[in-house]
Amino acid sequence: MIRTGDDYRDSIRDGRDVFVNGETVRDVTTHPMFRPLVDIRAKIYDMAHAPETAPIMTIKRDDDVQAIGNALPFTQADWWAKRRATDLVLDTVGGIVTRVGDETAGEMWSLYDAKDALHALDPQFSGNIETHIAALTQTDPFHVSANTDPKLGQDSDMRLHVVRETDAGIIVRGAKYETAAAYANQAFTKPTISDWGDGDGSAYALGFICDLSARGLKFICRTGFAGRASAEDYPLSNRFDEIDTLVIFDDVLIPWENVLFYRSVKAAMIVRATLHRYSAFAFMQRSLKFADMMIGAALLNLRQSGLDRLQPVQEKLAQLACYREGINAHLSAALAMAERSPGGLMMPNQSLLYTGRVLAGSQLAQMMHLARELCGGQVSLTPDIASFKASETAPWLDKVYTLDDEWIAEDRRKLLAFARDLLNSDYAGHRLSFQLFAQSPPYAHLASVYRNFDWDGPIAFVKEAAGLSERVMGDKTLTCADSPTSRWFSSAPQAVETTP
Known part of the structure; x- marks a missing residue:
């Protein structure tokens, strides 16, 4: 079901603990610092229903109408459709919005690519990936992504980690920065670039889908730019400021069905190596x-x-x-x-x-x-x-x-x-x-760039042009085949024939 703007607004009126500028926010949909972006996200939802924009904003698959931003990309045409939809949104709202869901959905597609490798490491969670990708396309949540950590000491209790396991799931504690979290529905939460801890069983090497209405979450936001000065003098500040949030996990329950990997440094490496592929x-x-x-x-x-x-x-x-x-x-x-x-x-x-x-x-x-x-x-x-x-x-x-x-x-x-x-x-x-x-x-x-550039081509050309012998081992240069991605994937990506 494609949501409406009102559906989205109702979904974030869930009693979450949001704080900004020294005050408690009772309703992010009406607060002057949050409302501009909430209204834009609601507008994007409504564009999927409006007759004049719905053909660009949606795609029909298996008798389901899906938001084009969330739909899995199987063809080049899918990508051109995504590009047209994003252009339409930015032109319609008259500015740039970055964290509105379509860009973070791509990280879930990277997980889709990694599901077999993650299954080989730990089969108990691999099925959750497909479940959540299906939910993303079918229930149309506002999905964001959290991975930036505050600068903390190695032993800080606020580095996101597992406190304990329960029958219902894992209990996590710590902090993450995430733009738009205070007015989104869920976040793909995972380690930052190298904060995985020591050993493959590290409690810091975990990834999960976090329901942002969960108990124990606190959203401490930076002061927004909207409302500081006249919208006539600062038209972009008052319309397009996307509020960044320090999300505190105060012993938050993450149900087992939302866990994507856990106590696996290798899994964290796979996810980080391919995270921005899309x-x-x-x-x-x-x-x-x-x-x-x-x-x-x-x-x-x-x-x-x-x-x-x-x-x-x-x-x-x-x-x-x-x-x-x-x-x-x-x-x-x-x-x-x-x-x-x-x-x-x-x-x-x-x-x-x-x-x-x-x-x-x-x-x-x-x-x-x-x-x-x-x-x-x-x-x-x-x-x-x-x-x-x-x-x-x-x-x-x-x-x-x-x-x-x-x-x-x-x-x-x-x-x-x-x-x-x-x-x-x-x-x-x-x-x-x-x-x-x-x-x-x-x-x-x-x-x-270093991991994905084809170094073999230039090397092969120079070996041939310079008349070097076959003893010269040009193939020892790091290529895609040596990247963290392909250590866990059995086959490298293949080029496809294209029609511009």
């Missing part, structure tokens, strides 16, 4: 939209005064365009060169996907600074909306900011406010930091 695509697609927003804000500011005709300015705009098209090229090529996964799904070409992710993340700060330069100093100098409305100052501001019949003061003010919030505000700085670590730190991004 979700990196959605991450990059948001980066593409962010590039479009920077280009649009910069170019409109330049065209007001005709500065876009200057050669030095065009060169800077071309740099932004190269960044944007670099992301677009990696996204499109990753689909055009898609691969069959070990579990039989269709996955974006892994080398192209991960190198594109590095491009998008590593150059973002530079591109934001370039966009600031192109937008000019007025982005940081323009008075706020109150001054544009006050009787004593409005006439002067109207005169100063009106250029001609096309660019009146109000439109210029709106554009400058948009650019300021996109590039200069607290929200802008937060997004930059968030993008840097949203899918792992930069060194992990490069490690994924």
Whole structure:
């Protein structure tokens, strides 16, 4: 059943313990700091029902209508459909939302690929994977993903771990950071990159689906940007701030049917090695939209005064365009060169996907600074909306900011406010930091490239071109076959024939 927006709102009115800005939140659906994103998530649910958007937002399989974001990808066409749906959502809401479920569903597909390997390690939990993937497609929950740990000592009681076992399940204690957890339904909770403890029986090497309405959970949220200042002055901060949450597990029961792996460092390694195999695509697609927003804000500011005709300015705009098209090229090529996964799904070409992710993340700060330069100093100098409305100052501001019949003061003010919030505000700085670590730190991004790039091709070419003998062991370079992924999978991913 595809949920409605009201179904979703009702599902998170469950008495959970949410705290923000020193206060207890009684209802996240109405609280001013949470409501903007709750409304956007509800809007996405409603788009699956609206006649004009339902054909793009849903897919029919086995007589069931599924949300396209949750549906397993079996073909390239499935991926193009997912891309169209995400574009439709971002265009409809008029901005970027990152943690709304479609990007974290991909981590469940990675589990689907790993189910045989996890079964070989511990058969008692492998069946839970398919059960939860079926639930994701059939019950349509708001699904997020928790793996970021607070920086803690090795012996800290707040490192997420198993306290004890019961007939009903395991009791866990500790803490995790998770964006959107306070207003989501469930989270795939697993270890971070290397926090698995010592020995294969480590109590820290566990993964499970957490019902976010469970007793014992506490959600301690950072203060949101919404409501701090006028929405006229900060249009993005007030509409698109996704609240990050420190989730406290205070002896929380995780039923056995929700446990995916437990006391298995090898299982944790499998999950971490393949975690972003699919979700990196959605991450990059948001980066593409962010590039479009920077280009649009910069170019409109330049065209007001005709500065876009200057050669030095065009060169800077071309740099932004190269960044944007670099992301677009990696996204499109990753689909055009898609691969069959070990579990039989269709996955974006892994080398192209991960190198594109590095491009998008590593150059973002530079591109934001370039966009600031192109937008000019007025982005940081323009008075706020109150001054544009006050009787004593409005006439002067109207005169100063009106250029001609096309660019009146109000439109210029709106554009400058948009650019300021996109590039200069607290929200802008937060997004930059968030993008840097949203899918792992930069060194992990490069490690994924190293594991998935085909090193054999360049080596074989140079051996042949240089006339090296067969005694030269070029195949000792780390390749996909040596990656943590394929240590546990019997066959490497296979390329498929494609039709763009």
